[in-house]
Amino acid sequence: MGGGENRPPFQPLKGRDWQEWFQELPTPSYILDEGKLRANGQVLKALQERTGCKVLLAQKAFSNFDLYGTLAPYLAGTEASGLYEARLGREEMPDREVHVFCGAYRQQDFGELLKYADHIVFNSPRQLAQFGPAAKAAGKSVGLRINPERSTQEGHAIYDPCAPGSRLGTTRAQWDAAMTPELTGLLDGLHFHTLCEQDSDALEVTLGAVADRFGDVLPGMKWLNFGGGHHITRPDYDLERLERCIRRAQEAWDVEVYLEPGEAVALNAGYFLTTVLDAFQNGETSLAILDASAACHMPDVLEMPYRPPLYGAGDPGERPFTVRLGGPTCLAGDVVGDYSFDRPLAEGDRLLFGDMAIYTTCKNNTFNGMPLPDIWVLREDGSLEKLAGFGYKDFKYRLGQG
Numbered sequence: 465m466g467g468g469e470n471r472p473p474f475q476p477l478k479g480r481d482w483q484e485w486f487q488e489l490p491t492p493s494y495i496l497d498e499g500k501l502r503a504n505g506q507v508l509k510a511l512q513e514r515t516g517c518k519v520l521l522a523q524k525a526f527s528n529f530d531l532y533g534t535l536a537p538y539l540a541g542t543e544a545s546g547l548y549e550a551r552l553g554r555e556e557m558p559d560r561e562v563h564v565f566c567g568a569y570r571q572q573d574f575g576e577l578l579k580y581a582d583h584i585v586f587n588s589p590r591q592l593a594q595f596g597p598a599a600k601a602a603g604k605s606v607g608l609r610i611n612p613e614r615s616t617q618e619g620h621a622i623y624d625p626c627a628p629g630s631r632l633g634t635t636r637a638q639w640d641a642a643m644t645p646e647l648t649g650l651l652d653g654l655h656f657h658t659l660c661e662q663d664s665d666a667l668e669v670t671l672g673a674v675a676d677r678f679g680d681v682l683p684g685m686k687w688l689n690f691g692g693g694h695h696i697t698r699p700d701y702d703l704e705r706l707e708r709c710i711r712r713a714q715e716a717w718d719v720e721v722y723l724e725p726g727e728a729v730a731l732n733a734g735y736f737l738t739t740v741l742d743a744f745q746n747g748e749t750s751l752a753i754l755d756a757s758a759a760c761h762m763p764d765v766l767e768m769p770y771r772p773p774l775y776g777a778g779d780p781g782e783r784p785f786t787v788r789l790g791g792p793t794c795l796a797g798d799v800v801g802d803y804s805f806d807r808p809l810a811e812g813d814r815l816l817f818g819d820m821a822i823y824t825t826c827k828n829n830t831f832n833g834m835p836l837p838d839i840w841v842l843r844e845d846g847s848l849e850k851l852a853g854f855g856y857k858d859f860k861y862r863l864g865q866g
């Protein structure tokens with residue numbers, strides 16, 4: 465994580481004039497890039513072949529299941545945040561592993577969850593005691609999420625599960641207070657997830673904390689899941705250090721190592737096409753209103769926050785005309801960011817944001833009655849195919865029966 469400074473370098477669509485390529489597409493539309501997904505998959509597959517680790521897709525970042533077939537040859541399976549994602553992984557990437565971690569499971573869901581998941585990771589010793597025996601009896605591999613209490617990121621508290629008072633993961637103190645031999649006996653593995661858009665130096669620090677706090681119990685485990693947040697497919701990512709971390713865990717504790725990145729699977733593998741609806745001046749500030757909303761269609765731009773790459777545009781002041789791009793919603797802060805252009809923007813101009821496959825299509829909303837964008841795929845042969853379109857009924861019927 466870490467806003468602009470840690471975002472992947474901006475990679476233009478090589479040799480392609482996107483204006484022409486996408487000219488028939490309506491806006492707003494997300495466009496998923498099958499070739500980029502496959503390229504990411506190849507990096508992850510090679511990592512697994514070199515180290516013997518297993519890599520899962522964290523579906524919360526990317527769950528456009530029409531592309532699971534493209535990704536499946538490169539992945540060991542899917543990771544889910546709960547019942548629905550576990551079912552999606554089982555249905556759409558069948559014959560692969562389904563892992564699930566949830567902050568707390570519901571009694572009424574648990575029986576159905578057992579139909580889909582192979583690995584079930586609990587957040588607390590209490591939930592492990594409540595559901596672990598049923599999971600074990602159903603033949604599942606059972607895990608507990610630990611909290612190594614080692615923050616490796618600054619300034620983004622919303623993404624730091626190692627902060628004091630965190631609800632995510634079991635600290636060593638919580639473990640010592642609650643883990644009886646019977647409970648420990650239920651465990652096949654441990655899981656930690658503490659990173660966000662980070663390089664392997666942060667993983668190395670985290671793994672050291674895991675060794676310090678849980679090194680005594682790890683030899684009794686079959687697997688250790690390193691969670692997500694590894695920006696593995698970013699071009700400057702330190703893969704060798706990651707491989708050393710994986711080997712260290714394999715050798716020290718004789719565990720199978722899992723990684724469950726979300727972002728890294730679909731990094732730079734999607735675009736968001738939008739049209740300028742209005743452009744005007746307020747004092748010194750040039751403004752443009754798009755038919756797309758940061759709040760609705762790219763919520764992490766506000767939540768993280770970050771400024772997404774925009775094709776043919778520069779940083780503020782870099783080119784002659786700097787414009788603040790925002791959405792048509794009522795939210796004053798529905799601003800994507802400030803960008804500079806070679807000429808002023810005008811109604812009808814089309815703009816293309818990059819790195820829009822992750823935390824977008826699976827996280828958007830219809831606040832203000834905003835329409836949901838189409839979802840298209842750019843196939844490897846250059847053709848475009850519509851995967852999903854939405855309308856008034858998608859806005860209305862999530863609010864009531866009518």
Ligand SMILES: *Cc1c(COP(=O)(O)O)cnc(C)c1O
Pocket residue numbers: 522524525543565657659660661691692693694724725726727728
């Ligand atoms: C969010 C999350 C992931 C994926 O994180 P990315 O930053 O998208 O790689 C994996 N595992 C767990 C438990 C998560 O919460």
